[in-house]
Amino acid sequence: MSFKAYKITSKYGDRIHPIKKQKIFHAGVDLVKVHRSPIESFTDGSVLFAGNGIKGTGLGGYGLCVVVKDDKNKLILYGHLDEICLIKGAKVKKGEKIGYQGATGNVTGSHLHLEVRRIPDEAAPFGFRQNRRDTTVDPLIYFKTFTNAILKRGSKGNNVKECQKALLLLHYALPVYGADGHFGKETEEAIKLFQSNEGLKIDGIIGRNTHQKIQEPSIKYSGHFIQKGSKGKLVKFIQRKLNIKRDGIFGLITEQAVYSFQRNQGLKSDGIVGFETWKSLLNYPLN
Structure with missing residues (x-):
């Protein structure tokens, strides 16, 4: 899929909202073909939602919409559809028809609202956060194939x-x-x-x-306390950062090492890896 078939009528970023008439961050792009033109999926993925977006679900105002979780763990929102061709739980292939361009929800005319959300909630609020700028990606950038271009010190954009x-x-x-x-x-x-x-x-x-x-990082904070009795790759990562035996089991030795790390970093010393301790570990050089 590419954007060549569409006219881009509103880009990602700050804009004057067409209904509210005030400057509001636009978290997606608005794309236009002809009313009721087929809308094809930009990615492979799984359908998390297919229906009418309701206020309070992270989909309010988007009318008939589809949310697809792609293979990069991002949520792709297709909004304001006239008709939906898929159901929740379906597997979708890139280029497969998901619906038809429409004017449902809060709109001034027929178009597709395409949005890429970073946080892969599989239920409401489907990746919606108040800080839209940092929790979404510009679709025009996201769907361009990442080539062998190298980004390094001095790069911009x-x-x-x-x-x-x-x-x-x-x-x-x-x-x-x-x-x-x-x-x-x-x-x-x-x-x-x-x-x-x-x-x-x-x-x-x-x-x-x-x-x-x-x-698609291997090491990502789970959002839960990692403590005595915990097991798995995050425990093994913590052990690697603390330069102790890496068996993936959070036992007494790991707990004591976490205590010591917390004291040295000026953190609350409880031997439990919560969010603040995780951030400090993450940004602490490996020994």
């Missing part, structure tokens, strides 16, 4: 910014410049840490492998 936003969402620190679209020393150091944590070649350069891992 939207591709750099999208990678920086992904790093921040994974809790890597960019404390001075944030996601500014400029690949400087701060971004380079964060990329090196990311590469080290993910077992990639550590060069501070975003090539194909690093870019793919940023989209």
Whole structure:
């Protein structure tokens, strides 16, 4: 799929809302063919929702819509459809018809609202967060194939910014410049840490492998406490960062090592890896 078949009537970013008549961030792109033209899927994936978007579900205002979780763990929203051709739970292939262009929901005319959400909630709110700018991706960038282009210190632009936003969402620190679209020393150091944590070649350069891992990281905070009795790859990662035996079992030795790390970092010392301890571990160089 490409955008060649569509006229782009509203891009991703700040705009004057056509109904509210005020400046509001537009978290997707508006695409137009002809009313009731077939709308094909931009990706392979699984249908998480197919129906009328209701207020409070993260889909309010989008009328008849479809949400697809793609193979990069992103949610693709197709909004304002006139008719839907798929059901929840269906598997969809790139290029497969998902519905027809329409004017349902809050619209001023027939079009497709296409949105890419970073947070893969499989139920309401389907990746919707109030901070739309940092929890969505520009579809015009996302659906362009990532070629062998290399991003490194000195690179600038939207591709750099999208990678920086992904790093921040994974809790890597960019404390001075944030996601500014400029690949400087701060971004380079964060990329090196990311590469080290993910077992990639550590060069501070975003090539194909690093870019793919940023989209689909192996190491990602679960949102739950990791503590005595926990098991698995996140425990093994913690043990690797603390330079202790890596057996994937959070026992007494791991608990004591976490205590020591927390004290040294000025954190609450409870031997439990919660969000703040996780962030500190993530941004702590491997021994």
